[in-house]
Amino acid sequence: MTSTAFVALVTCFDNDENLDLKATRAQVRRQVAAGNAIMAAGTNGDFSALTFDEKVRLLDAVKDEAGDKVPVFANAGMPATYETERLAKEFDRIGLDGIAVITPYFIDCTQDGMERHFARVADAVQAPVYLYDIPARTQNHIEPQTAARLAKHGNIKGIKDSGGAQDTLAAYLEVGRNAADFEVYSGPDHLVLWALQNGAAGCISGLGNVLPDTLAELIAAFDANDLARAEAAQARYTAFRTDLYKLGYPPALVKRALWCMDPxxxxxxxxxxxxxxxxxxxxxxxxxxxxIA
Structure with a gap:
């Protein structure tokens, strides 16, 4: 079984902060050329700064550009279930390969509330749904026991863990081992290789916007059982992450680093x-x- 590296694609804007779909399409082509799959409208894609209609236009363009060359996921998560379901249905119409749903933000949720939230969205679409946990940004966390219950839903097929805690990622991986059809994707860029070695289906990486070839190399080396090469790629990835993220808010720094390469x-x-x-x-x-040029 081959592993999949999704890049949490940046969303491009012009000088007036309008959505720039031409530039975004160019970034899609760049990732496809490297062999990476696409995750759009996520944390690194300025999703919280996009309107509903912009997200739909964005994914229409991203899916059209990627075609069937690589899988395309998108984050449909919003604070309320109602709007999350509406957006997920639009993404379903576009024909995405998967719909990620970030935990509700601003609203303080119980585990039961989140379980109902995710189940309702998964019931409303044909595309497989993936849970998306990033408690540092949303203040809501999917407990592993909740993920285990949701893994029994026929259309919830996995989780992206962006919490950064190795023990939580390990708990989600255990859920995946015990479920019939539930994939775990690592979000923290310094844990990609560790996650793969412990059963992850792949990763969803923001740093891949800047280092697409290093990410692709890491995945290819792991799948080829070339541990030394995989470790070297992970070491480069981790070291770059450490140096860049010392400078401030990670998603904005990824975008700005990419801007320094390509305005x-x-x-x-x-x-x-x-x-x-x-x-x-x-x-x-x-x-x-x-x-890096």
Missing amino acids: SVGASRQPALVPNADQDKAIRHVLAKYD
Whole structure:
């Protein structure tokens, strides 16, 4: 069985912060050329700064550009179940390979509330649904026992863990081992290889926007059972992550690092990161350290 690396694709904007679908399509082609799958409208895709209609337009373009060359997932998660279901249905119409659903944010949820939330969305669409846990951003966390119950739903097929805690990822992997058809994807970029070695189906990585070839190399080496090569790719990935994320908020820094390489991607929508000459200089120093053009 081959592993899958999804890149949590950036969303591109023009200088007036309008959605730039031409530039976004170029980023899709770049990832497809590297052999990476696409996860759009996620944390690294400025999803919380996009309108409902923009998300639909974005995924129409991303899926059209990717075609059937690589799988395409998108995050449909919103604070309320009602709007999450509406967006998931639009993504289903587009024909995505999977619909990720981030835990509700702003609303303080019980485990029962989240279970009902995810089940209702999964009932409403044909595409497989994937849970998306990132408690540092949403303040809601899917307990492993809740994930185990949801894994029994016929249309909930896995989880993306972006919590960053290895023990939680291990607990989700145990859920996957005990379920008939439930995949676990690692979100933390420093745990990609560890997750693969412990049964993960793959990863969903923001850093792949900047290092698509390193991510693809890590996955290919692991699948080829070339541990030394996989470890070398993971070491480069982790070291770059450490150096870049010292500078501030990770998703905005990924986008800004990509902007330093290719300004066509545009800045993040405000107020995520105000462009700063000193910070851009520090980012370029990190890029140069790793010989990234």
